[in-house]
Amino acid sequence: MAVQEAVVTTPLTVTVNGQERAEEVETRLLLVHFLRETLGLTGTHVGCDTTSCGACTVLVDGTPMKSCTMFAVQAEGRELTTVEGLEGAGGPPPIQEAFSAEHGLQCGFCTPGMMLTSIALLEQSPSPTDEEIRWAISGNVCRCTGYQNIVKAVHHAAAAMKEGS
Amino acid sequence: MAVAHEIRGLGHSVRRKEDARFIRGKGNYVEDISLPGMLHLELLRSPVAHARIVSIDTSRAEALPGVVAVVTGELMAQHSLAWMPTLSGDTQAVLATDKVRFQGQEIAAVVAESAYIAKDALELIDVEYDLLPAVTSPQQALEPAAPLIRDDKEGQESNHIYDWEAGDKEATEKALAEADKIVELETFYPRCHPAPLECCGCVADVNPATGKATIYMTSQAPHAHRTLFALVAGLPEHQIRIVSPDIGGGFGNKVPIYPGYVVATAASLLIGRPVKWIEDRTGNLISTGFARDYHMKGELALKDGKMTGLRVNLLSDNGAFFADAQPTKFKAGLFHIVTGSYDIPAAHVVTKGAYTNKAPGGVAYRCSFRVTEASYLIERLVQTAAYELGVDPVELRMKNFVQPEQMPYESATGFLYDSGDYPAAMNLALEKLGYDELRSEQAAAREEGRLLGIGVAFFTEVVGAGHGKEYDIAGLRMFDSAELRVHPTGKAILKLGVRSQGQGHETTFGQIIAHELGIPYEDVEVQEGDTDNTPYGLGTYASRSTPVAGAAASMISRELREKARKIAGHLLEVSEDDLEWETGRFFVKGSPDRAVTIQDIAFAAYTNLPDGLQAGLEGVHYYDPPNMTFPYGAYAVVVEIDRGTGEWRVQRMVAVDDCGVRINPMIVEGQIMGGLTEGYGIAAMELITFDDDGNCIGSTFMDYLLPTAWETPVFELGETSVPSPHHPLGAKGVGESATVGSPAAYVNAVIDALAHAGVRNIDMPVTSDKVWHALAEVGLAE
Incomplete structure (x- = not known):
């Protein structure tokens, strides 16, 4: 691995949770570190460093992406959603409510990424089958729940969203 | 005073209180903690499994802008911290001085203004190794000609660690001799890893003015860790505060003390600034508490279809340092419960442990x-x-x-x-x-x-360990504790010696208080993990929180209920013997309308007491289970x-x-x-x-x-x-x-x-x- 002797920076403009952010960032800065350290949005977690576990999942233009293996500068001009951007003025949205109601979380470390992936699924497939849900979240590892209650939570959210629409 | 909520004690699937922050990304894990002036520590790990260290040159790393210090084993040795005791009475290198004994072993640490700079500097540390043959199985380790891994230990002439046995040899041999069928199975339970989604880490903050060391760390056992820190580092125990904030899963991995915690604390002490160490996943998998790695052979004696005897031989691969997290007197943990659910009258379990060039820290995943x-x-x-x-x-x-x-x-x-x-x-x-x-x-x-x-x-x-007579961690008896403070308005704080890593203690323990005292579970705040503010306890592992701390929470509630009875007698102007308890209130026997609620009593505990009774409705219970x-x-x-x-x-x-x-x-x-x-x-x-x-x-x-x-x-x-x-x-x-x-x-x-x-x-x-x-x-x- 080459050692970087001098700091190289790049200007970056992104929209994070609806707010435009313009920062001069180190070019090699990972997106997850930009979110956590530059912007202080610590709800996005790091679990593996190798794109395997999904704890760092954020939505980039609505698509779940693993922010631990993406440079911040690759998000130039994009719209990002993190867990902190989910809740509007009307209280927790259906997905958050559903994860709690169905006991779809225990330690909470995978939960932000798991919810964001689920939201992207429900955008594409408002009434997913068990199989679709399990496939969609298969890039997000949970060590605590055994997934069954997460699958239930996604169904729960799907039903609530239909009722609400 | 009106009861605002339903009580919901035992048997209610109430939603978890902790969810409110986790679903919003507002958990507070160690990595989320950031202090003013905080530095970042990264560990240099050995790329090889077994080698003598010829030299370590840190000069190029030290010269990198943004690097504050490079810590080596030599520096740690100057403070008597190059080695630390393990949970099984052995020693473990904090930073290697003489040899590396497993791939991933900690050799040096860089402390820098950012984690990126610290990682850069790791590449600039030059270590010269004299390679030695690696020992990769316990069978190989116990061969007479096997390379000696622990040449640091005086009198250690082989890779053998321990022999331990349980049961009755003679009776078992007799059962085997008299059996009409002996069934054998040899099987290897391979090494695996608890791999909680959050890796280990800490933020060590030693205040240069007061000397107080506050260490935020991924700890399943903060009180035991405080004591071990005091013993290892020689710091006065009242000057150490371990805070275990939200923990992203543990599964046993966060029971031991790892070199990263010790080096970060030493670095903070030496530099006078907070130091953060966050392990990466590879560091977690290759150096921290693994599980299993047991080679097992069982022989089951049967007569007329009844099991009459069981003989088990076990060979354990403990890695380079014997650091299993287990009670002192049981060298193979509680493996001797191997007769399982069967009425087998005779059993004999013989266990042997060996050093290998692998990561130490056998934990119960x-x-x-x-x-x-x-x-x-x-x-x-x-x-x-x-x-x-x-x-x-x-x-x-x-x-x-x-x-x-x-x-x-x-x-x-x-x-x-x-x-x-x-x-x-x-x-x-x-x-x-x-x-x-x-x-x-x-x-x-x-x-x-x-x-x-x-x-x-x-x-x-x-x-549910203990009882404390037989079960300990590093000599500390395995009891646990609960401190309950019922405030004048009937709301309560429950402080525990255990530490949830996702198990939902904030909810479950609130329900225990609800059940025992009739205070709605929403009105009970459960606090854990901060050694300055919770009673001493041994921590959360071995499924012990409910059996031990849960029992402590029940017992302190019952003690406070007895005090509440005296106050209720005073308020109702009857003898306490004339009172009957039902969840949440005392009433006069035969006159259920003459009653006071636990909330009324709590208020009176601070405002209207009978003569001779101390004020307050607070107490602590230390529970040592009978079995x-x-x-x-x-x-x-x-x-x-x-x-x-x-x-x-x-x-x-x-x-x-x-x-x-x-x-x-x-x-x-x-x-x-x-x-x-x-x-x-x-x-x-x-x-x-x-x-x-x-x-x-x-x-x-x-x-x-x-x-x-x-x-x-x-x-x-x-x-x-x-x-x-x-x-x-x-x-x-x-x-x-x-x-x-x-x-x-x-x-x-x-x-x-x-x-x-x-x-x-x-x-x-x-x-x-x-x-x-x-x-x-x-x-x-x-």
Whole structure:
């Protein structure tokens, strides 16, 4: 691995949770570190460093992406959603409510990424089958729940969203 | 005063209080903590498994702008911190000075203004190694000519660590001699890793003005860690504050003290600024507490279909330092509960441990001190015996179970099983599964050339350590504590010596207080993890929070209830003997309308007391349990094997658990399903292995495979409930049951599909390639 002797920076403009952010960032800065350290949005977690576990999942233009293996500068001009951007003025949205109601979380470390992936699924497939849900979240590892209650939570959210629409 | 909420004590699946922050991304994990002036520490790890260190040159690293310090073993040695004691009475290098003894061992640390700079500087440290041959198995380690790993230890002339035994040798030999059938099984329970999603880390903040060391760390046992820090670092204990904030899963991995914590604290002390160390995943997998790595041989003596004796030989691979997290007197943890759920009159367990060039720190991955290995061996052995005797595996179990009327039952190796009705749990599992129909289906499938397997496993766990007479961690007796403060307005704070890592203590323990005192669970705030603000306790592992701290919470509630009775008598102007308690209030016997609520009493405790009674409604209880608790369960799995690829897919998974009284059934079921999934991972894919040079294979989540939602089976749960007779609530603990019990069920199912062709064993993880080779060997491969 080459050692970087001098700091190289790049200007970056992104929209994070609806707010435009313009920062001069180190070019090699990972997106997850930009979110956590530059912007202080610590709800996005790091679990593996190798794109395997999904704890760092954020939505980039609505698509779940693993922010631990993406440079911040690759998000130039994009719209990002993190867990902190989910809740509007009307209280927790259906997905958050559903994860709690169905006991779809225990330690909470995978939960932000798991919810964001689920939201992207429900955008594409408002009434997913068990199989679709399990496939969609298969890039997000949970060590605590055994997934069954997460699958239930996604169904729960799907039903609530239909009722609400 | 009106009660605002429903009380909701035992048996209510109330939603978890902790969810509110986690679903918003507002958990506060160690990595989220940032202090003014904080520096970042990264560890240099050995790329080789065994080598003498010729030289370490840190000058290029020190010259990199942004680097504040480079710490080596030599510097640590100047402060007597190059080595630290382990939880098994051995020593472990903090930073290597003489040799490296496993790949991934900590050699040096860089402290810098950012983690990126610290990582850069690691590349600039030049270490010259003189390579030595690596020892990668305990069998190799114990050969006379094996390279000596622990030449640092005076008098250590081989790689042998310990011999330990339990049970009655003579009686067991007699049983074997008189048996009409002896069934043998040799199996290897491979090294795996708890791999919580959050890696280990800390922020050490030693205040240069006051000398107070505040260490935020990923700790399952903050009080024990404070004491160990005091002993290791020589810091006065009242000047150490360990804060274990939200923990992103533990599963045993966060029980030991790791070099990173010690180096970060030393660096903060020397530099006078806060220092943050956050482990990366590879560091976590290759250097921190692994699990299992047991080579086991069992011999089961049978006479007329009854189990009469069990002899077990165990060879344990402990890695480079003997750092198993377990009570002092039990060198192989509680492995000697290996007679399991069966009435086996004689047993003898002989265990041996060896050093190898692998990571140290044998922890119980979601299990109570090596119970998992024991449960696996007996359940695989019993299954083998059934095939050898030509009887149904369930029938053989039923015939040999410890029976309900034998409880409390003293096992051949000295455990006193407190309670249980094993046949009832087994029958419920069979009924849910439709066992008899499935056996017919299996036979029909076999006619068509399809391979169905039905695997059963029945486990008895031993959890909830202590009692403190026999069980300790590093000499500290295993009790636990609860401090309850009921405020004047009837709201309460409960402070505990344990530490949740996702188990939902903030909810469950609130429900215990609700049950005991009638204070609604929403009105009870549960606090844990800060050693300055909670009573001393031994921490959360070995499924001990509910059995021990849960009991402490009950007991302190009951003590406060007795004080409340005196206040109630004063308020109602009757003798306390004339009062009767029902949840949340005292009333005058025979006049249920003459009553005061717990909230009224709490207010009076600070405003209107009888003469001679101290003010306040607060207290602390330290609970040392009279015995362990013994949760159990019956698990059954149905698999189908693909004869072309060796892949096996779980079609059904039925799990009946008896953990006594369930406080929050939703949380209990969550614990069980999590354990069933980790058990599945261990059975099917999780593996830390090494090549001949000692290179760790399984060092990222690309190699160390974890079950995802896609592979994970659907679980069908069932419950029986025989309360623990000695726990104040009848609860037994549940966090680890499913990881202990389920691996044997999955493996038994795969073997069951192949048993008719003579296959008796495939070691875990049961991967497709191993199954395919087994199929090929018996002519079943397609």
